[in-house]
Amino acid sequence: MPMATVMNPWLPPPLLAMTAALLLFLAVAAAWRTRRTVPRWMVWSALSLRVLAIACFCLLVLRPENVRTEQVEKRRSLLLLVDDTQSMLLRDAPTGPTRAEEGSAALQQLLEGFAARRWDASAYDAGEKLEPRLPGDARLCGRAASSPLGERLAEALSLATQDPRSSVPCAGILISDGCVNRGRSLNDAATLWRDRGVPLFAIALGQPRAPAPDAQLSGLIVRSGEAQAGGSAIRGGSRVSIEAQGTLLSGGPQLIGQLTATT
Helix, strand or coil, X not given: CCEEEEECCCCCHXXXXXXXXXXXXXXXXXXHHCCCCCCHHHHHHHHHHHHHXXXXXXXXHHCEEEEECCCCCCCCEEEEEECCEHHHHCECCCCCCEXXXXXXXXXXXXXXXXXXXXXXXXXXXECCCEEECCCCCCCCCCCECCCCHHHHHHHHHHHHHCCCCCCCCCEEEEEECCCCCCCCCHHHHXXXXXXXXXXXXXXECCCCCCCCCCEEEEEEEEEECCCCHHHCCCCXXXXXXXXXXXXXXXXXXXXXXXXXXXX
16 A cells, blocks of 8 residues: 655644744854864864754654555446336237346346446346345346336435445436336436436337227218218218227127217
């Protein structure tokens, strides 16, 4: 460890400098007065001893101390929030991987990258509760039944802003498919992070999913309450009946819906 010398003087440095200058002046004046009555070598010897005594006096007053300095490496601290809810078990392609498998691969890659760069990374399950994950555990299996992801983000914000291990601002990384079924929304939670000045990054999994169609429209019949010869346009104020016909794609009875309106 490197050593450093610091001064802890008894007297203020300006006062010490003035005292040393006065003593040096007196020593030189004494040598000047005795130069004719004392051999020259004795004059110089006496002056050297006086100067050495003044230097020792200044050194004692300065009180030098050797201080051992320790360099502590500041390591960046990152917070990983992992969505391990049941929506992660969905497959976006019939033969493709589940969202949990994609998230596991992304989490494993992040953990390895952070370890190589000597960054601290704490991983948490952002499910029904905010629970720490085991070190190095990148498995996702859709354990949580509900997905209050916005609530978990708000709860994790206190962890990101109160990390005592590093003075470097923390950042959060969210691995999720974005499905929230209760609690505050992701936009509201992300706004809290932004207002506190903590960066939040997201690794989005999955694709937008629309429900599969369960019915098909097979026909649309428009009838006017007044007979219109030759298929002429319906006049204003006429009563119109619209009938829609369709079938269930999964099999079943024919669907018929009717709407009556006045133009």
